[in-house]
Amino acid sequence: MALRLYNSRTRSLEELTPLVPGKVGIYVCGMTPSSNPHLGHARTFLTFDVLRRHLQSKGLAVTYVQNVTDIDDKIIDRARADGVSWDMVVDRFLGEYEACAKRLGLRTPDVEPRATREIPAIVEIIAGLIARRAAYESGDGVYFAVESDPRYGELSGQKIEDLRTGVRMEVREDKRNPLDFALWKKAKPGEPSWPSQWGEGRPGWHIECSAMARRYLGDQIDIHGGAADLIFPHHENEVAQTESFTGKHPMAEIWMHAGLLMVDGQKMSKSLNNFIPLKELLDRHSTAAVRYLFLQTGYRKPTNFTEEAIDAAAKGLRGLYQELDDLRKLPASDRLPPAAEFDAFLDDDLNTGGALAWLQTQVREARRSRQGSAVAVLERCLEILGLPPTAAAADLERKLGAGQLSDEARAALTKIAGDSVSTDTALIERVIALRNVARVSRDFATSDALRNALTRAGISVKDTPAGSEWTFDVER
Numbered sequence: 420m421a422l423r424l425y426n427s428r429t430r431s432l433e434e435l436t437p438l439v440p441g442k443v444g445i446y447v448c449g450m451t452p453s454s455n456p457h458l459g460h461a462r463t464f465l466t467f468d469v470l471r472r473h474l475q476s477k478g479l480a481v482t483y484v485q486n487v488t489d490i491d492d493k494i495i496d497r498a499r500a501d502g503v504s505w506d507m508v509v510d511r512f513l514g515e516y517e518a519c520a521k522r523l524g525l526r527t528p529d530v531e532p533r534a535t536r537e538i539p540a541i542v543e544i545i546a547g548l549i550a551r552r553a554a555y556e557s558g559d560g561v562y563f564a565v566e567s568d569p570r571y572g573e574l575s576g577q578k579i580e581d582l583r584t585g586v587r588m589e590v591r592e593d594k595r596n597p598l599d600f601a602l603w604k605k606a607k608p609g610e611p612s613w614p615s616q617w618g619e620g621r622p623g624w625h626i627e628c629s630a631m632a633r634r635y636l637g638d639q640i641d642i643h644g645g646a647a648d649l650i651f652p653h654h655e656n657e658v659a660q661t662e663s664f665t666g667k668h669p670m671a672e673i674w675m676h677a678g679l680l681m682v683d684g685q686k687m688s689k690s691l692n693n694f695i696p697l698k699e700l701l702d703r704h705s706t707a708a709v710r711y712l713f714l715q716t717g718y719r720k721p722t723n724f725t726e727e728a729i730d731a732a733a734k735g736l737r738g739l740y741q742e743l744d745d746l747r748k749l750p751a752s753d754r755l756p757p758a759a760e761f762d763a764f765l766d767d768d769l770n771t772g773g774a775l776a777w778l779q780t781q782v783r784e785a786r787r788s789r790q791g792s793a794v795a796v797l798e799r800c801l802e803i804l805g806l807p808p809t810a811a812a813a814d815l816e817r818k819l820g821a822g823q824l825s826d827e828a829r830a831a832l833t834k835i836a837g838d839s840v841s842t843d844t845a846l847i848e849r850v851i852a853l854r855n856v857a858r859v860s861r862d863f864a865t866s867d868a869l870r871n872a873l874t875r876a877g878i879s880v881k882d883t884p885a886g887s888e889w890t891f892d893v894e895r
């Protein structure tokens with residue numbers, strides 16, 4: 420069955436028909452690393468992660484491009500406020516995002532272009548737009564002339580006349596029409612800059628995405644995605660730039676937008692004091708439960724995040740794993756769950772909520788009717804949703820993700836365990852095993868010394884009847 424997606428451009432459900440049969444190009448607007456990645460980022464990128472997995476499971480060759488806007492006013496402001504260089508701000512917050520993405524099980528993009536490394540591709544389009552009279556140079560930069568594009572406003576469903584009344588002219592900008600937007604910003608003293616025929620400066624935000632999408636996926640692409648709050652002005656402007664330059668319409672067959680994230684029923688914002696950094700959330704909760712929570716809601720609807728909701732998601736996931744574990748103990752059988760039904764949910768505009776509910780029902784049904792062979796089918800479904808196959812695997816992801824040993828801690832633990840273990844996890848498990856031996860032989864002095872060594876390395880150990888559990892301390 421073919422995949423149908425809601426296309427923001429046509430405001431209707433449409434079947435995905437790849438421009439090149441068998442291949443799908445997806446461009447998703449990525450991070451602007453000027454502050455901590457938050458829960459909203461997780462929601463958007465999880466949506467496109469599942470889209471990508473689903474398309475790949477259908478045998479399509481997907482090229483997934485997710486950019487990094489690594490220069491921008493907010494990055495410059497942040498660098499000034501923190502007294503560091505702009506690229507240190509980028510390294511810090513991009514590093515934080517990448518660590519979180521890994522923990523969430525987001526597959527790495529095929530291409531992760533960075534705006535500052537794509538200046539020639541950006542300059543090429545700006546020069547072309549000037550040559551086509553769709554852009555002009557002024558005192559402080561190069562601007563796109565909105566009135567040159569008869570389609571401007573189509574994506575967001577707005578008319579130029581209506582937009583003009585709502586826009587406030589930034590006094591410092593030197594442009595002909597208040598709606599015109601910057602393609603190139605000439606550098607002010609002390610700002611980071613790159614050379615161009617219009618002098619030293621930096622690209623505007625929108626042109627970066629036009630250039631990167633075109634460079635890696637071509638003049639026209641299958642799916643362009645991002646968060647819903649990017650439709651205007653970012654995506655509207657991107658369309659105007661790309662289509663004015665290439666003369667081809669549409670720039671993207673399908674525009675797909677992930678809904679916003681609410682926290683306790685309100686929009687997440689720093690001013691409301693309900694801003695949840697992603698890292699903090701992942702330190703407190705199982706990453707698989709976070710994924711499960713977002714998948715329960717359709718990607719287009721606003722998701723309301725509450726502590727109760729994440730706890731309920733964790734409980735739902737635990738139940739699923741428990742049933743699966745029981746199912747694994749059953750002998751092989753002839754009957755298999757109708758997996759096509761699972762695919763049909765995802766084909767229906769990525770109905771992950773329906774797919775999860777189906778999974779829960781099927782795993783219970785398979786266990787009740789003793790269909791041991793159903794496990795493989797259900798594990799494939801989990802894989803497409805990006806959920807680990809077992810509770811233990813989900814737990815291990817959490818342990819691995821929460822942190823890594825510092826060089827100092829690794830050296831201290833290696834001294835105890837010997838250097839035959841290579842990974843941090845194996846090293847920690849080895850020290851815990853030694854401690855268990857000490858406990859069993861009632862050598863409490865050694866047992867306590869080993870626990871202290873683990874504590875110094877940032878590892879908490881909890882002794883349970885089933886053995887010792889360990890986690891990285893959250894505050895590390």
Ligand SMILES: [Zn+2]
Binds near residue numbers: 449
């Ligand atoms: Zn973008």
